[in-house]
Amino acid sequence: MFTNFFLELRQAKVPVSIKEYLALMEGMDKHVADYSIDDFYYLSRAILVKDERNLDKFDKVFGHVFKGLEALPAEGTTAEIPEEWLRKLAEKLLTDEEKAQIEAMGGWEKLMETLKKRLEEQQKRHQGGSKWIGTAGTSPFGAYGFNPEGVRIGQDKNREGRAVKVWDKREYKNLDDTVEIGTRNIKIALRRLRKFAREGAEVELDMPDTIRSTARNAGYLDIKMVAERRNKVKCLLLFDIGGSMDAHIRVCEELFSAARSEFKHLEFFYFHNCLYEKLWKDNRRRHVDTYSTAQLMHTFPPDYKIIFVGDASMSPYEIAYPGGSVEHWNEEAGQIWIQRMADTYRSMVWLNPVPERHWSYTPSIQLLQQLSSNRMFPLTLGGLDSAMKELNK
Amino acid sequence: MKFAGTESYVASDDLRVAVNASIALQRPLLIKGEPGTGKTVLAHEVAKAIGAPLIEWHIKSTTKAQQGLYEYDAVSRLRDSQLGDERVKDIAHYIKRGKLWDAFTSDQRPVLLIDEIDKADIEFPNDLLLELDRMEFYVYETQEVVKAVQRPIVMITSNNEKELPDAFLRRCFFHYIRFPDREIMTQIVDVHFPDLQRNLLREALNVFYDIRDVPGLKKKPSTSELLDWLKLLMVEDMSPDALRSKDSKQLIPPLHGALLKNEQDVHLFERLAFMARREQRQ
Numbered sequence: 072m073f074t075n076f077f078l079e080l081r082q083a084k085v086p087v088s089i090k091e092y093l094a095l096m097e098g099m100d101k102h103v104a105d106y107s108i109d110d111f112y113y114l115s116r117a118i119l120v121k122d123e124r125n126l127d128k129f130d131k132v133f134g135h136v137f138k139g140l141e142a143l144p145a146e147g148t149t150a151e152i153p154e155e156w157l158r159k160l161a162e163k164l165l166t167d168e169e170k171a172q173i174e175a176m177g178g179w180e181k182l183m184e185t186l187k188k189r190l191e192e193q194q195k196r197h198q199g200g201s202k203w204i205g206t207a208g209t210s211p212f213g214a215y216g217f218n219p220e221g222v223r224i225g226q227d228k229n230r231e232g233r234a235v236k237v238w239d240k241r242e243y244k245n246l247d248d249t250v251e252i253g254t255r256n257i258k259i260a261l262r263r264l265r266k267f268a269r270e271g272a273e274v275e276l277d278m279p280d281t282i283r284s285t286a287r288n289a290g291y292l293d294i295k296m297v298a299e300r301r302n303k304v305k306c307l308l309l310f311d312i313g314g315s316m317d318a319h320i321r322v323c324e325e326l327f328s329a330a331r332s333e334f335k336h337l338e339f340f341y342f343h344n345c346l347y348e349k350l351w352k353d354n355r356r357r358h359v360d361t362y363s364t365a366q367l368m369h370t371f372p373p374d375y376k377i378i379f380v381g382d383a384s385m386s387p388y389e390i391a392y393p394g395g396s397v398e399h400w401n402e403e404a405g406q407i408w409i410q411r412m413a414d415t416y417r418s419m420v421w422l423n424p425v426p427e428r429h430w431s432y433t434p435s436i437q438l439l440q441q442l443s444s445n446r447m448f449p450l451t452l453g454g455l456d457s458a459m460k461e462l463n464k
Numbered sequence: 465m466k467f468a469g470t471e472s473y474v475a476s477d478d479l480r481v482a483v484n485a486s487i488a489l490q491r492p493l494l495i496k497g498e499p500g501t502g503k504t505v506l507a508h509e510v511a512k513a514i515g516a517p518l519i520e521w522h523i524k525s526t527t528k529a530q531q532g533l534y535e536y537d538a539v540s541r542l543r544d545s546q547l548g549d550e551r552v553k554d555i556a557h558y559i560k561r562g563k564l565w566d567a568f569t570s571d572q573r574p575v576l577l578i579d580e581i582d583k584a585d586i587e588f589p590n591d592l593l594l595e596l597d598r599m600e601f602y603v604y605e606t607q608e609v610v611k612a613v614q615r616p617i618v619m620i621t622s623n624n625e626k627e628l629p630d631a632f633l634r635r636c637f638f639h640y641i642r643f644p645d646r647e648i649m650t651q652i653v654d655v656h657f658p659d660l661q662r663n664l665l666r667e668a669l670n671v672f673y674d675i676r677d678v679p680g681l682k683k684k685p686s687t688s689e690l691l692d693w694l695k696l697l698m699v700e701d702m703s704p705d706a707l708r709s710k711d712s713k714q715l716i717p718p719l720h721g722a723l724l725k726n727e728q729d730v731h732l733f734e735r736l737a738f739m740a741r742r743e744q745r746q
Contacts, residue, residue: 090634094489103485113481121633123496123640276539285542292542299526 076136080119083128087119094118108137261333261459273298305336307371307416311381312341312354319424322450323380326422330378338371344385345405345439346412347396364408368415376462377412377419380450383439384425390438409442420458421447427454473502473509474651482639483510492578492596492618494633497641500686503621507577516617517574521563523584529591532562532578533601533610555605564595568612576616582625589632597635644687646673656691660698667707668694671717675724678733685723693722 073095080087095118098104104111112133120129273296280295287293308330310316310323330337340350340362349361388395390405413419421439423430427449430436440447446461448454467483469475475483483506486493495503511518521532541558544551551557567576581589595601599612620636622628644652646669653665672693676684685693696719697707706718716730716737717723724730 086630088634094491094637098485098489101488103481103488109477110481113478114485116478117482117485117493117637117639121494121630121636121638126640278538281539290546292539292546294539 076115076132079132079136080129083132085120085125085128085132091119261329261455275299303336304334305371305375306330306334306338307367307375307377308337308339309346309350309377309379309381310339310341311344311379311383313343315344315382315384316424319382319450322424326380326450326455338375340367342381343396343398344381345389345396346379346408347399347401347405348403348408364411368411373416375416375418377416378458378462379419379421379443381421381423382425383421383423383436383447384433385435387434387438390435390442406438406442409439413443418462418464419443419446420461422450422454422458423447424450467510467513470509470513472655473505474648474655475506475509476642476644476648479506479639479641482637486619486637487514487617489637490615490617492620492636494581494620494622494628494636494638495641496622496624496638498643498684498686499623500688501641501643502687503641504577504579507575507579507619507621510617510619511575514575514617517570517572518577519563519567519570519574519616520577520579522579523581523588525583525585527584527588529584529588529595530562532564532592533595534562534565534603535560536605559603559605564601565610567616567618568599568610570613570616573614574616576618578618578620580623581620582622582628586626589628593631593635649687649690652687653691653694657694657698660694661704663704664697664702664707665694667704668697671707672723675717675733678736681724681729681732682726683724683729685725689723689725693719696722 073092077087077092095115098114098118099111104114115133116126116129120126275297277295277297280297281293284293284295285291308327310327316323327339340352341354341357342350346364348364350364350367351357351361353360385397386395389397390409393402393404394400395404421443423436425433425436430440430447436447446458448458448461467475467487468480482493485491495506497503507520508518510516536555537558537560541552541555563576567574596618599615600609602609649669649672650665653660653669657665668690672685672690675681700719702718716733720730720733724733
């Protein structure tokens with residue numbers, strides 16, 4: 072039974088090894104869990120799970136193995152609705168007419184059933200409207216809207232009651248690493264990208280130099296100091312802005328603010344849909360204050376790491392043909408500019424907020440994936456991690 | 465040696481089991497959680513509960529793993545040699561013991577707290593693998609092996625600023641301290657302020673959880689901030705009515721400085737208060 076548990080954990084991609092399994096057996100042997108199933112759950116969780124992001128998977132497997140709960144769906148599990156979606160906007164009041172409509176919709180159970188169905192269908196954040204789950208709409212699901220029988224999601228729901236089995240509550244769901252990311256996590260991922268160099272005030276003892284100069288000084292101590300090592304990575308962030316990117320604005324903002332505090336040498340520019348001959352730094356003055364892409368390639372030396380952020384979803388003509396841009400007449404095709412960037416800068420990645428499994432349906436994403444020689448990564452924690460590894464090469 | 469919480473620390477069931485497992489199986493326990501949920505305090509309380517000495521090792525961004533074992537002070541030895549000091553003949557005089565050494569050679573089984581391990585360089589945990597696993601290390605200068613007489617109870621806290629390496633995690637047990645709910649929070653406050661008025665506590669908790677629910681706060685107030693704030697409220701002799709601000713003019717709670725640590729958060733809160741007032745007028 073325990074072997075089965077162990078194997079299922081591995082199948083659900085919770086990284087457990089023999090070492091931990093043996094530790095669990097040892098714990099059982101020493102009566103740490105004392106024959107109570109709750110204690111056993113806590114014990115195995117402490118021993119087998121090493122990262123809060125895996126707690127949810129662990130809970131599911133535990134529930135499945137020890138009670139016969141539903142198995143972990145293979146790919147594309149529905150993510151719990153992040154609290155922020157529901158917390159947005161202030162409350163919205165509806166007309167009496169609308170209230171009556173909602174009341175007519177049916178009883179509590181029916182609401183729950185429909186909610187479950189909607190949760191499965193819905194993928195994106197939603198606001199307003201009258202069907203999807205989100206904020207300030209007239210749908211019965213979601214906060215700050217109006218439905219007398221509505222289900223309120225996004226409220227604090229940690230309760231340490233005995234009534235529900237602890238592992239069935241699965242309170243750790245929102246820490247799963249495939250769900251959208253928050254600044255803090257992004258910072259951690261960005262920290263992979265570090266390159267140390269000595270710079271600044273001299274505070275450390277330089278041993279070899281001290282010995283060398285002491286010897287030269289006829290044995291009299293001559294202490295030499297060196298500067299501390301600091302992160303010297305230089306980053307250039309290029310954001311796709313406007314249009315289809317509006318849906319991803321939040322995650323881009325998070326990435327931007329995390330990157331800002333993480334890197335000392337950080338520059339950013341905006342572009343629209345695809346990279347052409349012009350970039351800008353201020354979206355309000357985008358037609359006036361532009362920066363030529365050619366100049367950019369001359370200004371920033373090739374040791375800069377280039378990070379494109381964009382959904383790469385557009386008509387393929389916008390990339391492949393001169394004059395393809397939706398905003399202006401471009402003399403040279405977008406792909407030529409991207410190719411030039413790739414030639415100039417050795418380290419370049421493209422972060423795409425569109426979920427990876429949808430990439431194959433959009434030709435322009437595939438085109439850009441090719442142009443960046445397969446260095447496109449999804450804008451999730453996992454993707455960011457691999458992107459940073461790629462940049463570090 | 466079983467840990468069951470103390471007079472001044474409320475431990476949830478899962479935390480209790482995790483601590484006991486790490487004591488019984490002699491593995492390090494890694495504690496993560498929001499700042500201010502009592503990660504560091506836990507080590508203090510465990511030490512107090514089982515009557516073991518506590519050895520604290522606070523990690524900074526410049527801390528090296530070697531400093532926890534020992535440091536060889538070559539510079540003062542060199543200087544001594546130039547001054548003709550007799551001590552210079554024995555290298556052992558210039559070996560400074562680190563916290564791990566202290567913990568390994570302690571007479572009584574100690575609790576070793578490695579605080580905020582994520583602050584150190586990314587390689588730091590990897591450098592401690594063998595030492596934490598076998599609880600021994602080798603001193604090159606004197607060619608001796610320092611081996612733990614009794615394996616210390618090791619508690620490691622992390623604020624999640626850095627990902628810890630897998631090999632390191634394999635050797636630890638792990639516990640994630642969740643933010644306490646109302647019920648547990650009431651217990652925690654009881655433990656700290658036994659003679660706090662019931663109704664003041666109820667109002668204060670209302671305000672506290674309301675603030676935590678405000679969307680877009682940069683830093684949510686945590687347990688330690690709540691305790692500070694309650695202390696202030698008691699010192700100022702605040703009445704429960706002053707906190708019941710739902711309908712009154714001021715929505716910003718009194719002495720909010722203890723709860724909100726960021727001027728943007730205070731602004732956000734003021735703006736919300738302003739909006740609430742405007743709505744009332746309409």
